Amino acid sequence: MKKFLLLFILNISSVSVFAQPIDLTQQFNGQYDFTAIGNTLNEFENQNPTCTILSQSSATLSLSTGQTLVSAKLYWSGSAVGDFDVKLNGIDVSAERTFSLVYSGKPYFAANADVTAIVETNGNGNYTFSDMDISGGLFAYCDGGTNYGGWSIIVVYEDPALLWNQISLFDGLEAVSATNNTLDIHLTNIDAKSDILAKIGFLAWEGDQQIANGESLFINNSLVSNLPLNPSNNAFNGTNSYTNSNTLYNMDLDYYELTGLIQPGDTQIDIKLTSQQDFIMVNNIITSVNSELPDATIAIDGVTVSPQLDEIYATYTVSNVNSTNVLPANTSVRFYADNVLLAEDFTNQEIPIGGTLTNLITIPIPVGTPSNFALVAVIDGDGMIPETNEGNNEYVFPIVLQYIDIEDPAANLIVCDDDNDGFQAFDLSIQTPLITQGDPNLTVTYHKTLTDAQNGDLPVVNLYVNDQRFYDAPITDSQLPGFGTGGIWARVKNSSNNEISIVPFALEVRATPVGNTPAPLRVCDDNNDGFALFNLSIVESEVLGSLNPVGFDLYYYEDFSQAIAAGDVAMTNPDFSQAISSPLNFVNTTNPQTIYILLVANASGTIPPNPNSSQGCYDIVELQLIVNDTPPITQPIDLIINDGDGDDFAIFDLTVNIPVILGSLNPANYVVSFYETEANAQNNEFVIANPAVYQNLTNPQLIYTRVENINSGCFEIASFEIEADKTISVGSFAFEDLSISPNPTSKSFTVQSSQLVSETSILIYDVQGKLLFSEKMLPQNGLVTMNVSSLENGVYFLKIASEGNTVVKKLLKN
Template identity: 40%
Template sequence: MFFIPQRVLVCKYLVLLTKKVVLLRTKLLYFFYLIFLMISSSVFGQNVSLYRQFNGRYDFTFVGNTLNPLENSYQPVPTILTSSSATLSLNSGDVIENAYLYWAGSGTGDFNVKLNNVDIVPDRTFSIIQTSSGLPHFSAFSDVTSLVQSSGNGTYTLSDLDLTSLIAEYYNNRTNFGGWALIVVYKNNALPLNQLNIYDGLQAVPNEINILLDNLNVIDNQDAKIGFLAWEGDENIRVSENLFINSALIGNPPLNPANNAFNGTNSITNSSQLYNMDLDIYNVENNIRIGDTEATIRLTSGQDFVMINAIVTKFNSQLPDATVSIDDYTLDCNVREIPVTFTVYNLDSTNPLPANTNISIYAGDQLVGTNTTPAILGIGESVTLTQTITLPPGIPNTFTLQIIVDENGAVTELLETNNEDFQIINLMVSPSFNNIPEVEACNLGLEPVYFDFSAYEEAVTTTSFQTVTFYENLSDATLGINNIVNTTNYYSASLPKEIFVRIEDRNCFAITSFFLKLKNCPPIVYNAVSANGDGMNDTFHIEGLRDVFVNFKLYVYNRWGKEVWQGDNSTPEWDGYIKDGIGSKQAPDGTYFYILYLNDPDYPDALNGYLYLNH
């Protein structure tokens, strides 16, 4: 009756005696594994943290099996299986929501396995090194929801998990193991409203690990439970092996004694032959308090190498969870009234959200609008609202639009830190521009006048992002249609003419204008007259005079101040003949003087000068 304990004792002493040999043999493996870890994961494993949360009428169960035919401390020769099976047995009314497969073992990992002959590859992997031996261990995860939903209750077989080449090496350290587990989340309308959290990672003892389970919201601790997926626990190694929840030692005897929490057991099947892995569920009604938002798991072990891979918690939590999203908003040029569309949700909840839950709308830190939910929002429901907000003058053109639901905390929720959404808003305002003067052209009398204002395309802008177009009327400029194409040679039958300028940037436009005007430019006097009939300079010609200054008077005098000719817009140009009212005679060659009265408000003073006549 004492044979087995003595054998265990001998095995443990052999491990100690051969420790140096084992370490030498594993140095090379450890070196290559360090290279692997630099690529794939941390040497010290991955901290257990929240993976997924479910709120509603949910519960969970474990399904899985070991690949060890015996606990590794009792194997006469190192042996491991490549497949094993377990049975899923859900009750009537249980509907599978999600199913997650974990598999683990010695070494750096076998990541190509089969579940019911379906090829499985991991979505995520975990790895860790046993510090006392330097040996690596692995775990893998795959979401197999579709497969389990289609298969339902029945036998599940994991196969092609082949660790046989490593077992002899790990047997020397008695950490040769392999196994798999399904975490199955199911829904049943007969269940109370619960909050179910799945945490995973890969952390190990000895000597102690502390895991913080956050994102909890305990409203009622009745039927509160916590489940563990752990690897490599040994039934007969119970040196200071204790599990604490919120500093309280827990156990589930006789299956899980308080001093041997991870001992190769399955709480679902009540089996104690789940060699070197554990699927254990504990009732923690007395360890969790109403109002708790987190729990602390502490595992100690003086000798046994235990790895925690996943933790599942289920607490009764009948609360709504109000969230909000800004869906859309409409901006118009120079308009400070903004229609905003937003949606209030009650998605990850376990209770309806009451009607008239308050909604606050802020522009920056200034309240600019309020609203309420118009009706009760059931679990998973939402409502979309549209509200026009008016921005006060002090709100800048760029501001943060923020919408908060249940800002005053009138509704107790599952999570009080997810009640808002925000959006940076850049108002559309007319672009700045440079003022441009009117364009003046010289009056050509009866001849048409053409204008060139092409340079204004660049002159009016203030940034390189602006584009400029020209229009003949304000309506076309506002609509951006029928723009003037030819700005270098533009003709208008009526003057003065207002030209409208549209300046656009990336989101808005501005309109300015300028006038096209005619002006009577100073006439140009050609003061050489060659009255010889050769067709060149035969008359006293003044360019820009006739049909421009229509009321002009022109007088020509000889050097002694005697008038020799006078004319106006109705008389021909002076051809070198003296007009005496009786007849005419040719004026002698020489220098003459003129006085020109333009009779124009812009030119009140007479123009005078000389001219030279020859024949």
């Protein structure tokens, strides 16, 4: 493709100009005006020897309070064959229309895309244009001083404070230059009531500030200027009238007031550009003129033929949408059978700007009218009322005259809405056996209107989406506007006699409840066998969320397929017999276990904004049941301290029991806390703040410990006794002269007492509560020595027990 373009360019005469004429592309009528933003990609005037182009540039949109965006059109251009995929604020934009011009053997391009959605989303603020890559061939243009690039957004906005205006956007790509000194552009389809606040805007490319040789701009034969930016001899000079900038290098974004330049009743504006030297391309022109014209259009909404085939009952709508004035009352509406006038009606009131009027008319069918003809409705057919568009006044509706019986409506076809937007695909074939009642001679087709059903035209596809949100009902009263439309019209043909009847029915979309997936139900296992009792109903409010519990029922299933089966027949033949019979007292069968909750609407169930009942519509959510083990702890040991002061109080290090309690459990997974009462331990309140330095309150005192798994929250409660200054009898364990030495030790230590009366156990534990060594000390010996040289350096605990009494001492190995 690149080779083709190169050969094409090389064979063009160096002075030829190929362009696309400026023509009307879009028109807006209302309380509208326009503005524009944009920027150049040139850092300097292109007469500068530097041959570069910017990769991006920005501009700011600032609509005022009360001004509402209507349209935003992006234009971009450069000295190249073209780059038609760019970005605006980082969003990809592709050209919808392109323009090209060849001058002196070199191609230039412009492009256009609708960016209304982007501007509507971003609103006022900074807009950055990027990703237009024309740098590869830029040097071919620099020698002639025609290297440029730039962009603009033409913005049309609504403002209730404005007059009624007509905004006309014209675009193309035409040029003036040293070889084509004059460019005439005729802007047609203009309707000017006055010149009040009228204006015209230009987007032009490649104009140079330094070149003003024979350059001029005429509007309706008047030489115009806009000082100080645009003198009469240099209109296209790199300026932006919207921002009062004179550094918009090699592009012009300017507007001029039309006051005194147009006259009431003008339908055309003549533009003339001249240049003896500067090469200037015009890309778009936009005008705003005060206009007050209606725009009458008509549509036939529905037609029904009388049983005697001698009258037509037609519903029609007259609109006045793309307008700047009311459509007067008594505007003529005529109906023709092909070219034969059948009836005439008149609008009975003014139709405001943007308004509509719907009427019903009875049209006689003369004898001799063909059975098939075109019913043509014409609004303002005599042209008595000037309009913004005189070419949209007719509407054609085909008519087939055939006797057809219209039956009473069939039962509604009901579906549940899978995304609750009010629209859903209907399987129309479900109605067929209900309509035919098994008669093999009847065939059924489905249609959107009575007329289509009567004529056998435009059968709809089987999976048909309703037109009206929530409830699409047929209008079966011939006296109502829209008669013969809405819902579905079934055409039933009897093959035995070729008789045809019509059976209308409504399409009802019911909202589907959407349940919230509840958090898993977790219970702690008293005996750690993996089974526990669950009350499934406690998740009801969590599943329902904002749904009214009166209108929705919950059923619990162990088998997903059973839940689905129950949901599928909930509307037609409810059966929930397979649901869990006792959800308040359910014992899991596996651990973990998934329970399937069927959430189904009952007769009272509604979900706004859908006004219909939701009865029979359902959702299924999963509930996880998890049984967690309680911590398998070891019974803690009693702590005894004799500090010799006899006051029954002492400072205890309760934490020495932690390794005993945890045993082989990983301490990282558990929190061990100490309490003064069992109730506090159960409720996890009033925890002993510093268990390593705790003074007893009574002597002896029972201490409670709570061991909680930090992952599951399951806990176990245990207790042990602490005692201070215990009085030792002759026959009791001799704590008073009990000694352990040396402590700390590196190899061995000796436990000694002269008052032993019975055998004593000496046990050594590590900090994890693991028993390492044990020895017996006899009273006749009064001492025992234990070798700990094999142990690693650290803290160990000695449990010394005799006659039912126990004391724990700390041993340091170094």
